[in-house]
Amino acid sequence: MTKEQKSKVIENLVKKLADVKSLYLTDIAGLNSKETSALRRACFNSGIELSVVKNTLLEKAMESSEKDFGDLKNTLIGNTSLMFSDIANSPAKVIKNFRKKSNKPILKGAYLEESIYIGDDKVDQLVQIKSKEEVIGEIITLLQSPAKNIINSLQSGGDKLSSILKTLSDRKSENNENSN
Numbered sequence: 001m002t003k004e005q006k007s008k009v010i011e012n013l014v015k016k017l018a019d020v021k022s023l024y025l026t027d028i029a030g031l032n033s034k035e036t037s038a039l040r041r042a043c044f045n046s047g048i049e050l051s052v053v054k055n056t057l058l059e060k061a062m063e064s065s066e067k068d069f070g071d072l073k074n075t076l077i078g079n080t081s082l083m084f085s086d087i088a089n090s091p092a093k094v095i096k097n098f099r100k101k102s103n104k105p106i107l108k109g110a111y112l113e114e115s116i117y118i119g120d121d122k123v124d125q126l127v128q129i130k131s132k133e134e135v136i137g138e139i140i141t142l143l144q145s146p147a148k149n150i151i152n153s154l155q156s157g158g159d160k161l162s163s164i165l166k167t168l169s170d171r172k173s174e175n176n177e178n179s180n
Contacts, residue, residue, distance in 0.1 A: 006057060013053065013061030017069075020084055022112045024091040025072060026105035028052075029079035035102055042094050049084040058082070070116045075108035088112045092126035 001009075017023070028039065043050040055076035062069045083091040095105050110117040110126060117126060130138075 009053070009057050010061045010064065013058060014064045016084060017061055017065040017067060020067075020111065022085045022088045022091065022110065024083035024085075024095075024110045025075055025108040026081045026083060026091075026095065027079050027108055028081045028105045031102065031104050035104075038101075039094075039098055039105065042098060043083065043091075046090045046094050047085060047087065048091050048094060050081060051084075052079070052081050055080050067111075067114070069111055071118055072109045072111060072116060075118060080108065081105065087131045089127055089129045089131065092123055092129070095123055096127055 028036065031039065040050055055078075058080060059073055059076050062073055083094075085091050091110070092107075095107060098105065107117075107120045107123050107126075109119070110122065112126075112129065
């Protein structure tokens with residue numbers, strides 16, 4: 001690879017890193033072509049971009065980036081594959097699901113909206129992370145619940161109040177008829 005090609009790759013990586021919401025660094029070395037193809041397909045179906053990059057180029061891109069990737073640079077040993085995703089837990093779910101058939105990919109580290117996770121033991125923790133949309137949905141549900149309870153109470157209370165008023169009205173009418 002020429003110096004010009006390397007600088008172009010670094011430039012493209014810096015642009016990707018600037019917009020990244022979640023980035024997983026994995027090791028997929030040892031997967032055969034059929035397994036690699038299956039992993040790429042699983043990533044594509046989950047909206048994940050999977051790419052392989054040279055560690056030195058990725059390290060230079062991280063250093064040129066405005067983001068702080070902290071200790072992720074220390075994981076750049078051996079083969080490194082990148083998983084870019086807009087949904088924080090999607091790559092972790094793909095990794096966990098893919099491991100039912102293989103012992104790869106191995107998670108080296110992850111960058112999720114300024115949080116850094118190092119090590120393969122973090123996969124289960126990353127699977128549990130909720131997306132922004134899931135959290136917003138839960139908050140909306142929680143906020144709607146008290147309002148629904150109040151509305152239901154008012155509606156049922158309105159029915160009761162209506163019944164009480166009707167009964168009192170009927171009694172008053174009976175009393176007026178009996179006194180005449």
